[in-house]
Amino acid sequence: MIATQLRSFTWQFNENNQEFLVQGALRPQRPDELASCLQALEAAAQKAKGRLYFNVRRLVRMNNVAFRAIARKLIDTVSGRSDLSIHVTTSSVVGWATHKFSTLQEHTPKITVNEYDSEFYPGQSFLEDGGFIPILRTQTNLTWHHEKALLAKHGLREDMLVADICCGIGDFAVLIQKEYNPGRVVALDHSKSSLAYARQVASEFGIKGIDYVFGDASDMLLESDQFDFVTCRHSLQVFDKPELILKELYRICKPGGRVYITNEKNSHCLGEPRGASIQKTYDEVARLWNHFNMDIELGPKSRRYMMDAGFEDILMESFMVTNLDGDPQDFADIIQSWENVYAGQMAVRRGDTPEQIAELRQGFQDHIFAALHPKGYAGWPIWAASGRKPK
Known part of the structure; x- marks a missing residue:
């Protein structure tokens, strides 16, 4: 597991769960401020097989500059990989994230979005x-x-x-x-x-x-x-x-x-x-x-x-x-x-x-x-x- 910090947000890739986690406040003024994060996301996708989980349930703020850059990276990633899909995990506590990322499903069926409270791996509640x-x-x-x-x-x-x-x-x-x-x-x-x-x-x-x-x-x-x-x-x-x-x-x-x-x-x-x-x-x-x-x-x-x-x-x-x-x-x-x-x-x-x-x-x-x-x-x-x- 590798974690990296840049200003007020961090990103982390858990290879065992194939989960890329972004948390904190993501408010860059220019897209190039996200270059390191996007490169890490690309590297994570290269290691993943089947499905990559992109987890933003602890991302409390994100401006439009950040969203457009990340959205483009996610769409480009699945467009170039026939063997990979991406599941975006949001949280009902941070309602705007679900609304924003759900728009990606309109661009490609290979990106799905679900809230933390619903069924998803690895965070779903599965009581038995x-x-x-x-x-x-x-x-x-x-x-x-x-x-x-x-x-x-x-x-x-x-x-x-x-x-x-x-x-x-x-x-x-x-x-x-x-x-x-x-x-x-x-x-x-x-x-x-x-x-x-x-x-x-x-x-x-x-x-x-x-x-x-x-x-x-x-x-x-x-x-x-x-x-x-x-x-x-x-x-x-x-x-x-x-x-x-x-x-x-x-x-x-x-x-x-x-x-x-x-x-x-x-x-x-x-x-x-x-x-x-x-x-x-x-x-x-x-x-x-x-x-x-x-x-x-x-x-x-x-x-x-x-x-x-x-x-x-x-x-x-x-x-x-x-x-x-x-x-x-x-x-x-x-x-x-x-x-x-x-x-x-x-x-x-x-x-x-x-x-x-x-x-x-x-x-x-x-x-x-x-x-x-x-x-x-x-x-x-x-x-x-x-x-x-x-x-």
């Missing part, structure tokens, strides 16, 4: 199974900053046969396919709608080599001993019997292959200022999950689980995702998603009083405050572990 899907989407973008190199340390190599179990909407499988060039990726999940969405995303991005499969992670209809590398991220903690999932991960892995898992210990989330309130909320989150027979504290227990499952040569380490890994607002968006699900759905189902829910929400809001504070620090710890299946 307790709301975990939208959480995982944003999380993957930030954890990939760490896992991109970590996966190689745990044994992932080019041309391997890879399985991504409990893949959700398939974003992690796409990142593996792009970065590591495996021979084949099988991505499995129990949600048919998530898999349909994953296939759509892969098609839009021109991603080949991923087979999306419907199945139960605790009883997969996949042959034994066939995958060189098996991943299962942020998922064991959701099941009341994680040992059954690990048994299946072990079964489908080739002898000598490795299984890689990640899990959390939410009570170790931290932030300053307002650390005491933050700590209190995440201690309660651990109890909340336990009430529903889930263990969001599983992270440090991963080594024991893998040893009990029969793995050897176990590697384990932790990393801290923070508000300094990228845009602090992205970190804050994750926390807001947690609040929406944990305080907005799970706490209500547990039977918490309005006062208890308000106290729980306060810690999440204080964590957001720490993430966005100019001198603040906010962290979310994750444990990664892998083990080799004996030959």
Whole structure:
């Protein structure tokens, strides 16, 4: 991800999501003041396959000089590329952007426009199974900053046969396919709608080599001993019997292959200022999950689980995702998603009083405050572990 700043606006290209983001106030006096930004947009388009996302949902101001220059660049880009379309993402909060950019659809069907609140990738709300899907989407973008190199340390190599179990909407499988060039990726999940969405995303991005499969992670209809590398991220903690999932991960892995898992210990989330309130909320989150027979504290227990499952040569380490890994607002968006699900759905189902829910929400809001504070620090710890299946 590359970010650049010019005066009062910034631009950033996320190659993993094929998304070019412009934010701030875009008010040049002459078109040539945008030369660097337009060159970066052109370079982004050259790297993109299928669909390029042009995101202006955080662009608070833009004059006509800027709009005409950008509009011309977008139209010229799709006119010269038969294999590329552009999706402009606006926001209902900044209504003028939708009105302006929608005029581009009259020039070419290869440019589409939609507001942030509607369906688009990667920011659409796609609530399912307790709301975990939208959480995982944003999380993957930030954890990939760490896992991109970590996966190689745990044994992932080019041309391997890879399985991504409990893949959700398939974003992690796409990142593996792009970065590591495996021979084949099988991505499995129990949600048919998530898999349909994953296939759509892969098609839009021109991603080949991923087979999306419907199945139960605790009883997969996949042959034994066939995958060189098996991943299962942020998922064991959701099941009341994680040992059954690990048994299946072990079964489908080739002898000598490795299984890689990640899990959390939410009570170790931290932030300053307002650390005491933050700590209190995440201690309660651990109890909340336990009430529903889930263990969001599983992270440090991963080594024991893998040893009990029969793995050897176990590697384990932790990393801290923070508000300094990228845009602090992205970190804050994750926390807001947690609040929406944990305080907005799970706490209500547990039977918490309005006062208890308000106290729980306060810690999440204080964590957001720490993430966005100019001198603040906010962290979310994750444990990664892998083990080799004996030959």
